[in-house]
Amino acid sequence: MLNTRAPALELRLLTKAFGSLVACDHINMTLHAGEILALLGENGSGKTTLMNMIAGLYRPDSGDIFVRGIKADIHSPSDARKHGIGMIHQHFKLVDVFTARQNIQLGAGRDMSDRALNEKVRALGERFGLTARLDQKVYDMSVGQKQTVEIIKALCRGADILILDEPTAVLTPQESDRLFDILRRMKADGAAIIIITHKLGEVMALSDRVAILRGGRNVGEALTSKTNAAELTEKMVGQKVDLSIARPAMKQTPLFSMRNVSVRSADGVLRLDRVSFDIAGGEILGVAGIAGSGQKQLCECIAGLEPICGGEILFKGKNIAGQSPRQIYDIGVRLGFIPEDRLGMGLVGAMDVTDNLLLREYRLQPGFFIKRGPVRERARDLIKRLSVAPPDPSRPVGQLSGGNLQKVLLGRELLSKPELLITSYVVRGLDVHSSYVIYDLLNDCKLMGVGALFVGEDLDVLLELCDRVLVLCGGQITGLVNAKTATREQIGLMMVGQSG
Numbered sequence: 001m002l003n004t005r006a007p008a009l010e011l012r013l014l015t016k017a018f019g020s021l022v023a024c025d026h027i028n029m030t031l032h033a034g035e036i037l038a039l040l041g042e043n044g045s046g047k048t049t050l051m052n053m054i055a056g057l058y059r060p061d062s063g064d065i066f067v068r069g070i071k072a073d074i075h076s077p078s079d080a081r082k083h084g085i086g087m088i089h090q091h092f093k094l095v096d097v098f099t100a101r102q103n104i105q106l107g108a109g110r111d112m113s114d115r116a117l118n119e120k121v122r123a124l125g126e127r128f129g130l131t132a133r134l135d136q137k138v139y140d141m142s143v144g145q146k147q148t149v150e151i152i153k154a155l156c157r158g159a160d161i162l163i164l165d166e167p168t169a170v171l172t173p174q175e176s177d178r179l180f181d182i183l184r185r186m187k188a189d190g191a192a193i194i195i196i197t198h199k200l201g202e203v204m205a206l207s208d209r210v211a212i213l214r215g216g217r218n219v220g221e222a223l224t225s226k227t228n229a230a231e232l233t234e235k236m237v238g239q240k241v242d243l244s245i246a247r248p249a250m251k252q253t254p255l256f257s258m259r260n261v262s263v264r265s266a267d268g269v270l271r272l273d274r275v276s277f278d279i280a281g282g283e284i285l286g287v288a289g290i291a292g293s294g295q296k297q298l299c300e301c302i303a304g305l306e307p308i309c310g311g312e313i314l315f316k317g318k319n320i321a322g323q324s325p326r327q328i329y330d331i332g333v334r335l336g337f338i339p340e341d342r343l344g345m346g347l348v349g350a351m352d353v354t355d356n357l358l359l360r361e362y363r364l365q366p367g368f369f370i371k372r373g374p375v376r377e378r379a380r381d382l383i384k385r386l387s388v389a390p391p392d393p394s395r396p397v398g399q400l401s402g403g404n405l406q407k408v409l410l411g412r413e414l415l416s417k418p419e420l421l422i423t424s425y426v427v428r429g430l431d432v433h434s435s436y437v438i439y440d441l442l443n444d445c446k447l448m449g450v451g452a453l454f455v456g457e458d459l460d461v462l463l464e465l466c467d468r469v470l471v472l473c474g475g476q477i478t479g480l481v482n483a484k485t486a487t488r489e490q491i492g493l494m495m496v497g498q499s500g
């Protein structure tokens, strides 16, 4: 019997353990049609696990899921689909070599003709502002475009309960705005939406209600209009958190310079155009810019991962352009890159935290035998400092949640005695608390005389954390400002190529 008054979705005492670790512990939650619920919680608090149970990827150990007032037996993703539940995962599940059309048809269950699909997608475009080029191959798409295809796919399968797991972690601010516009229109149309995000600004701007998980338990719910960022953070962490970033003053020593460096990509496009700047030891130099303005090439050419076609890269006065990544690592240049596919780069999923640290250490320790004892100690330290959850050095890193993986990856580089640290979007996907731990760690490095390049997307953080901010636009430097005196507006103008 259809009960229109009942919530779109209701979770009762939902529980799921992995071995001795209880990821979700008797969680209750409701979601109404025409509502956007933000699900908040630190990395590892159980958000993805909870959503995966609703989407049929995990079977709950106990507890019930009700859809529109009726108990739903969800044993597989196709069961979830039949109940109108669609999930947009953190890591997209599209087939790369297929076109958007093929991916959507693959998911439609029954045959959907090209014509029917064209019509459907046109209608979705009109209703919600979703647009996709159906004959484009997925591997040619930007992250934002892939996400749009995922959403279209879910809607074509008839989803009216939509779950999005950290959808904005990989989007530019402009793409996020577009997504929110789409979600607001879907909500107005009666959809029930759960969104997981760490960005409290997004929570405040988009959601109607907030639910907070801590350590696998639901520790609170609030109407968005009746709460604020500080209160939400406190509930999430379980204690008051100081949301300000220190900027210790430092004596700076000459360390690194770029002189007229240019980089051309394989397709001949000039990605960096005669870029010159210095980073002193004891300085954090921020890099601002719209995504794709040359940030990637800048980081990669310093690391020896991308050849330059002109200019000099000087580390302590010596030109290191043309050296191998290994040589550049050996002189003390470390990368805190957080790649989109975290497991693809630098971490081995099946190995535990200690062994992943050893991957770096074994090249640094002299002699034949690898001393595991001291490394395990450092793994324990790292886990504690970064509050990696669960705090277990022998857990395979493949079982850590995304944000925790990221902390291990960066922590490993920070522990390996850098002199110059190149970081790019290091707090993407990290919860508020962890982000501040990372800022503290960067300041610790600074106090030890390390020079740091900090490529970021949050202008407030760039202005608070860095000593100076360099602005890139179309591969050129359009500004280099003192972070203490510059404003967001000034930097914003420089990002689009107009000097403030």
Ligand SMILES: Nc1ncnc2c1ncn2[C@@H]1O[C@H](COP(=O)(O)OP(=O)(O)O)[C@@H](O)[C@H]1O
Binding pocket: 018, 021, 023, 041, 042, 043, 044, 045, 046, 047, 048, 049, 050, 389, 390, 399, 400, 401, 402, 403
């Ligand atoms: N497949 C799995 N096997 C073992 N442990 C897991 C698995 N998936 C998640 N976990 C653990 O469950 C806890 C919750 O993880 P997750 O739901 O991914 O957190 P969140 O999405 O809030 O960051 C974490 O401690 C994580 O390490």
Ligand SMILES: [Mg+2]
Binding pocket: 047, 048, 049, 165, 401, 402
């Ligand atoms: Mg997660």
